[in-house]
Amino acid sequence: MRSGFVAVAGRPNVGKSTLVNALCGGKVAIVSDKPQTTRRRIFGIANGDGHQLVLADLPGFQRPRDPLTEHMQRTVESSFEDVDAVLFVVDARERIGAGDRFIARRVFALGVPVVIAVNKVDRLKPGHVASQMQTAAALGDFHALHPVSAKTGDGVAELRDELVGLLPEGPLYFPADQRTDLAVETQIAELVREQALALTREEVPHAISVEVEEIEEKVVRATLAVETDSQKQILVGKAGSMVKQIGTRARPEIEHLLGRKVFLDIQVKVRPRWRRDEAALERLGI
Ligand SMILES: Nc1nc2c(ncn2[C@@H]2O[C@H](COP(=O)(O)OP(=O)(O)OP(=O)(O)O)[C@@H](O)[C@H]2O)c(=O)[nH]1
Numbered sequence: 001m002r003s004g005f006v007a008v009a010g011r012p013n014v015g016k017s018t019l020v021n022a023l024c025g026g027k028v029a030i031v032s033d034k035p036q037t038t039r040r041r042i043f044g045i046a047n048g049d050g051h052q053l054v055l056a057d058l059p060g061f062q063r064p065r066d067p068l069t070e071h072m073q074r075t076v077e078s079s080f081e082d083v084d085a086v087l088f089v090v091d092a093r094e095r096i097g098a099g100d101r102f103i104a105r106r107v108f109a110l111g112v113p114v115v116i117a118v119n120k121v122d123r124l125k126p127g128h129v130a131s132q133m134q135t136a137a138a139l140g141d142f143h144a145l146h147p148v149s150a151k152t153g154d155g156v157a158e159l160r161d162e163l164v165g166l167l168p169e170g171p172l173y174f175p176a177d178q179r180t181d182l183a184v185e186t187q188i189a190e191l192v193r194e195q196a197l198a199l200t201r202e203e204v205p206h207a208i209s210v211e212v213e214e215i216e217e218k219v220v221r222a223t224l225a226v227e228t229d230s231q232k233q234i235l236v237g238k239a240g241s242m243v244k245q246i247g248t249r250a251r252p253e254i255e256h257l258l259g260r261k262v263f264l265d266i267q268v269k270v271r272p273r274w275r276r277d278e279a280a281l282e283r284l285g286i
């Protein structure tokens with residue numbers, strides 16, 4: 001039995017969470033086209049024949065701007081302790097540059113094997129992929145370099161095999177049928193936040209947090225908090241149309257998770273400056 005932990009590092013929005021989901025063969029972490037989607041460490045567990053690969057999906061590496069992003073950055077740093085390897089994700093569609101080199105300095109100093117995934121190679125010309133791989137190769141003394149598309153699944157099986165090959169012999173850290181360490185309340189809150197992120201723009205997505213208050217047999221009660229009245233108006237929408245749409249879009253996956261039909265009751269509230277409120281951050285598990 002091989003088992004162990006791999007931290008997933010990279011700039012915001014490069015596709016870390018999408019890749020963790022692909023490696024685990026199912027949804028563990030929410031995904032959006034907005035940076036800073038992932039705010040806490042989420043274990044995605046890939047169970048296979050004779051192995052258990054535990055991936056620590058992490059917030060993107062960034063310069064902290066407020067207590068929220070400070071906490072996120074601290075999470076990244078502390079998650080590098082005691083890992084068997086690092087999966088360093090870069091975006092093939094973006095210039096590989098200073099941000100990636102900043103992360104490289106950190107991860108290559110950890111003393112564990114670093115596997116670089118050049119993600120989002122779908123629909124890119126082979127020549128462009130080749131030159132991005134060359135740039136990525138200069139980031140540091142990597143163990144392996146894999147072109148992948150988390151979206152189409154191209155290269156994901158090969159990458160998984162590579163990571164599993166780096167794991168030591170070890171026990172099962174989680175039951176073999178478990179795919180994430182998140183409590184079901186947190187998973188539901190994240191699914192609601194995913195839809196709120198998908199439907200909002202600019203500063204609004206960053207100001208959204210979601211908490212699940214109660215899961216009853218037929219009703220799930222959640223609070224969606226933003227920081228200002230104008231953000232609240234956006235989230236509520238005309239005659240409640242926005243919050244209704246968020247609920248409608250989030251419900252199928254929530255029902256799938258719970259294995260039953262539920263009514264989703266989402267209250268939109270203003271929590272001024274929750275991103276600077278240590279108690280609020282703690283409650284959100286950030
Ligand atoms: N075309 C393409 N898009 C991708 C791929 N992987 C991820 N994306 C998109 O990239 C965006 C960001 O994906 P995430 O998985 O949320 O990125 P992340 O690195 O976890 O982002 P943060 O949590 O904010 O740091 C989303 O719009 C994804 O759909 C890929 O292989 N190909």
Ligand SMILES: [Mg+2]
Pocket residue numbers: 016017018029030031037038058059
């Ligand atoms: Mg993410």
